[in-house]
Amino acid sequence: MQIKIERRLETPKIIYVIIPIASIVASLLFVGILLLAIGVNPFEAYGVMLTRAFGTKFGLTELFVKAAPIILTGLAVSIPLRAGLWNIGAEGQLYMGAFAASWVALYFSPPSAVLPLMVIFGLLAGMAWASVPGILKAKFDLNEIISTLLLNYVAIYWVEYLVYGPMRGKEVYNFPYSDLFPDYAILPRFLGTRFHVGVIASFIIALVIYILLKKTSYGFAIKVVGSNPKAAEFAGTSREKMIISAMLIGGAIAGFAGMMEVSGLHLRLRAAVSPGYGYTGIPVALLARGNPVFVIAAAFLFGLLYVGGSAMQTTFGIPVAIVDVFQALVVLFIIGGDFFTRYRISIGGDRND
Amino acid sequence: MGESMEPMGASMGAMESMEANRDTILEMKDIVKVFPGVVANDGVNFSVKRGEIHGLLGENGAGKTTLMSVLYGLYKPDNGEIFFEGKRVEFNSPGDAIKAGIGMVHQHFMLVSKMTALNNILLGYRTPKDPMMDYEWARSRIEELSKMYGIEVNLDEKIINMSVGEQQRVEILKALFRDVKLLILDEPTSVLTPAETERLFKALKRMSAEGLTVIFITHKLREALEVTDRITVLRKGKDVGTLITKNTNERELARLMVGREVEVSIEKKKSAAKEVLLRLENVYAKNDRGLLALKGINLSIRRGEILGLAGVSGNGQKELEEVIVGTRKVEKGRLIFNGKDITGLGVRKRIALGISCIPEDRIETGMAPSLSVEENLILRDFPNFSKNGFMDFGQIEAHAERLIEEFGIKTPSPKVEARTLSGGNIQRLIIARELSRNPLLLIASQPTRGLDVAGIEYVRKRLVTFSEEGKAVLLISEDLEEIMQLSDRIAVIYEGEIKGVLEREEADPEKIGILMSGGELEET
Ligand SMILES: Nc1ncnc2c1ncn2[C@@H]1O[C@H](COP(=O)(O)OP(=O)(O)OP(=O)(O)O)[C@@H](O)[C@H]1O
Ligand SMILES: [Mg+2]
Secondary structure, three states: OEEEEEEOOOOOOOOHHHHHHHHHHHHHHHHHHHHHHHHOHHHHHHHHHHHHHHHHHHHHHHHHHHHHHHHHHHHHHHHHHHOOOOOOHHHHHHHHHHHHHHHHHHHHHOOOHHHHHHHHHHHHHHHHHHHHHHHHHHHOOHHHHHHHHHHHHHHHHHHHHHHHOOOOOOOOOOOEEEEOOOOOHOOOOOOHHHHHEHHHHHHHHHHHHHHHHHEEEHHHHHHHHOOOOOHHHHOOOOHHHHHHHHHHHHHHHHHHHHHHHHHHHHOOOEEOOOOOOHHHHHHHHHOOOOOOOHHHHHHHHHHHHHHHHHHHHHHHHOOOHHHHHHHHHHHHEEEEEEHHHHEEEEEEEOOOO | OOOOOOOOOOOHHHHHHHHHHHHHHEEEEEEEEEOOOOOEEEEEEEEEOOOOOEEEEEOOOOOOOHHHHHHHOOOOOOEEEEEOOEEEOOOOOOHHHHOOEEEEEEOOOOOOOOHHHHHHHHHOOOOOOOOOOOOOHHHHHHHHHHHHHHHOOOOOOOOHOOOOHHHHHHHHOOOHOOOOOOOEOOHHHOOOHHHHHHHHHHHHHHHHHOOEEEEEEEOOOOHHHHHHOOOEEEEEOOOEEEEEHHHHHHHHHHHHHHOOOOOOOOOOOOOOOOOEEEEEEEEEOOOOOOOEEEEEEEEEEEEEOOEEOOOOOOOOOHHHHHHHHHHHHHOEEEEEEOOOOOOOHHHHHHHHHHHEEEEEOOOOOOOOOOHHHHHHOOOOOOHHEOOOOEEOOHHHHHHHHHHHHOOOOOOOOOOOOOOOOOOHHHHHHHHHHHHHHHOOEEEEOOOOOOOOOOHHHHHHHHHHHHHHEEEEEEEEOOOOHHHHHHHHEEEEEEHHHHHEEEEEEHHHHHHHHHHOOOOOOOOO
8 A cells, every 4th residue: 555646737727615614614614623622512512512603693694794804804805816916914903903993093183183093003003014014025025924923913012002001091000001082083894883984894894806807907907916926027028026016915915904993892002902904914914815705705704713713712711822823724725725726636546666 | 449550561571570570568467547637548449569669649628648657657547558568557656657767867867956966866765774865876776888889977066057958968867767568758859959859879789788678758750760669659538559660751751640731831032121119339238146147248140130149058148048038137238129128117108019929938937737728828918907906807708718629728618727828838838928028029948848749830920920020039948950940040158158140141051050069160
């Protein structure tokens, strides 16, 4: 008996469908084993997750509320990904967006201008944060994975510093919170739930990005750079410009996610604005293979995990970190699965001897 | 079905019966390989005798590479059987094929560029002292092989610093080192200079004399006639005949390949010299390693002419091409196009002014392999295919269909990934795109490399009519014959300098040869 790994020249299309689905199933299995190990029946646990998300009006709207920022961070990763770049920094870009929006909310007037200004500042802050790795990559070929990742820490600690220090609210006792935003700085909500207008905005942004990537000449240029940078140069498409602009658009969207979270959900700036949505954007973009419409679908899967994760915590006492485990597993399986697009494995006897 | 006729009945002389006595080393029976939308091999029967050099001919997309990839274990055939040395074999991977004694040198080499030749040859090989590397033993064995077949390489040189010809010799040694009995060479000569081709042929003949069997794919009929013992022709995925080389000729081969007579000559009238279209003034540029590759080039290309640029590859041709296209920085000097200084202009502006280019590096620079055929056909023109920033997909598709038809690009649909096209069809795609925008100047670098007979004639004719319309061609080629046939004037480049510009009447291969190797002509 012999196991052989062979390079394949032909990649059947079906593989691209099988890999994401198999990755999700395999991750669910692994997490199930983990749950078993700590004495929880995985079927029950997954059952609770589903009923919590789909069983009630509250659960369903929460699902949308959690999926929305993930749609945005998924897009923030997808756009650079199409140009061949790994934006690991959506988390930091989100934090900077949250910070800039909060600053506007707390200190700017007149009231009627505040919400629009929060959006603009959120977008700009995310962009600014993403511009640094973009420019470094374009001009000096500095690895964007490292620079985006490290800038996340800077942003997260910057926000923490603010809410423990200069921006800490007067009426928050010792919590790392800013004051609550004034009413005019809060996104409208519907149905008496936390379903806010930002959720709808996220869908619209996904559609706009879909059109941008699939229908415009800009989207085409990004695709060419991602496919063969040398051919792009030969076609007169500046690789540098495309790299920087893809990072800027990604950063702006992540920055908007930050604005949306503080203005639609937390209603203030606080430490831990995001439970890691920026990182969740990575498996989302991978599952969606950079397609904005599929990003929406993948974001709902992870939204479900976040909603279900807190349900599992209250019901079984399982830490929400289980969501991170699941997320990491999906990334590993997808990247591992990529192997199968280029190689095939055959098992069989060696007929030569 | 296997309807292989053998049009060799004409004269069964003594030689043939001797040929017939040799045993068959390879027998491929009724091979079928289907790709989505294409039957690449449609019941091919192919048999090769031990010790012969067997030519495999056919138009672009006829299925030659596919047939050899099936043999080498890269593709699983959908039908058919393979017998090697009398035994039925089924190779699941190149590893199996190598173990059985089959080696293949691909058209695009598969070497590790930052490693030395020696390490590349040894890669994946277990020397007797395994797991330790026995370099001494390996080196002496390789040197022995080198001497035996006359294939020399510098074992300690890194691949990245080698010419294509040298890289190819490494590939061949790599196969020989693994004790192959059958060596497949996929279009080995398309990247070689005439001198290197001669060397390769000598080596192949020695291999055959030593009992090694060689399958040799080429588009150059003369080469096939020169070096092979027998020739099998594929047409549209079917084998249409196996001929004994001595009893055939270019005409017959061309007719078998194409299915009709091919005209093999081109009328090229001497152009009436018109005004200068592009002038390079004292142009300096560096190569990728930061060394000066162009050292004060002065060159004028006039409307209505084909200017041939002859030279051994690596003497600055690629840099010159890139400087005109706009992807390489000019260190010093100026480019004047149509009366305008374009030295500082970007690529896209130059495209808009009418500069087109068939790049030397067609896969690495010329196309985006994972994009579709139709997308590749607008790769350098996509701003023209959009309205207010939105792509006009209807127009893109219509454009693709028109070019596929006009240039005979063989593809199941405009939507398939461009990398699935055969080598020659990728070349056609690039030529089609570059000519389609109706430029003023065409830089054509090895434009007919990898094309079949009909394709070569077609492209050469297009270049000639193009120049006759009052436009200009800069023809960069290592194929002296092509240069002599098409050019009005011939410039020779050597170590980044133009050594001379000859009118076609005063040029002959000998003079060009002298200039190409850095010599001076006495008269001037
Ligand atoms: N991996 C692939 N996927 C889909 N189609 C393919 C693939 N490889 C080859 N083909 C198709 O099969 C046909 C035969 O291709 P092949 O490469 O064997 O031609 P060839 O005779 O080597 O041509 P050339 O002289 O141009 O190299 C072509 O139409 C090509 O488009
Ligand atoms: Mg081929």
